[in-house]
Amino acid sequence: INYEGQPHVAERAPWDGGYVWSKTESGQPWIATAVQGEGCDLIWPCLDHPTFEPQQTDIRIRVPKGLVAASNGQLIETTEGDDWSEYHWRSEQSQNNYGIALNIGPYDKLETTYHSRYGHEYPLVFYYLRGEKEKAQKLFAEFPKQLEFYERVIGPYPFYAEKMGVVQTPHLGMEHQTINAYGQDYKPGKYDFDWLLQHELAHEWFGNQVTNTDWDHMWLHEGFGTYMQPLYGQYLHGDALYHTMMYDQRIGIRNEHPIVSNKPMSEDDVYKADRGPGSDIYQKGAWVLHTLRYLIGDEAFFNATQQLVYGTDDPKPGNFKPHFADTQDFIDAVNAETGKDMTWFFEHYIYQAALPELVSERDGDQLTLHFKSAAKAPFTMPVEIRVGGELRTVVVSKEAKTITLPSNDVHIVLDPESKILRQQDYLDEYSAFEAK
């Protein structure tokens, strides 16, 4: 098949994508592609649907001498002409069609070998703009640290047979398999790490190793991908970072459309806020996982997550391949790990837009609690209550329950560690103000 044309120019990559024609500060060409929204057919003939993944790609890019082309998989060969260089990249692992990307610029390369806790090793590569070595080295030093977190907490890096690769791009970022786009200028990380690098790396597990069967289930990529930042903050420095990041994410949850509608959706249907969940697949997705983790505990939560990612809860290099999954697969994994039917939880948080509300009434030393929710399914959640200096846990459902407090005067705080995603007026009011 011959396929040719005038490359579509990206208006606002990565959101309105295509080819990004940029220049470095010194005036050299700096080119990238990002086609998650518009689809792979902007570059090559393809079936533009998440389940269409090419099993092998061979990409040959010829560039003027002095420029470097970075792409997916392994560099097979470089050929030099009088005034050009040609780069031949090959990937032999199935890839999201929008994850196939070319990146061209005056790049230098940092490279090292990573020794995985699973006993094997693989290359880490960073293509950065020539002249920014010091900054690049600082970011590069984060690669092994972030990998160690993911391999410890989630499981083996899926594409160890090729590389863990990152390339500096003129646009913010994108989860391009084995050649993640990074474009936020080495901004210092408020939480001791580069969130963008860490977020795009999450997608090698959530998005590239496990791919949703339809855009409708995009929260499996972005909700998990977003939850990995607070989780990494907690891993590095403990609960304060975790809760601060979770709070940052809580502001802006909109609850206007369910996260999953259980019907085929286009990328636009999901991302355009008038039609679908929009940014809720990120922050609300992360909060759903936060609440689920509290409810079922770390062991069941991380085992179910491994099941989602690898299709097995004992992933080892060699016993898994990239695969597809949807929300029901994750619910099945949660049910299998907990030995309970947890469908009700997802009915309230994933298939229903409005959040459950914890309604409380205080009359002297009597405290009455129940959950109010638009979804029909039952809802039963252990609620922590700080009563004076003491922490109590009360199981609360849709039926009103009254407990007796030690005195009329004792101060109480419901859910003092914000473990439960629930409707709260002050958060809605502030979110509305921020959205203006």
Ligand SMILES: [Zn+2]
């Ligand atoms: Zn993402």
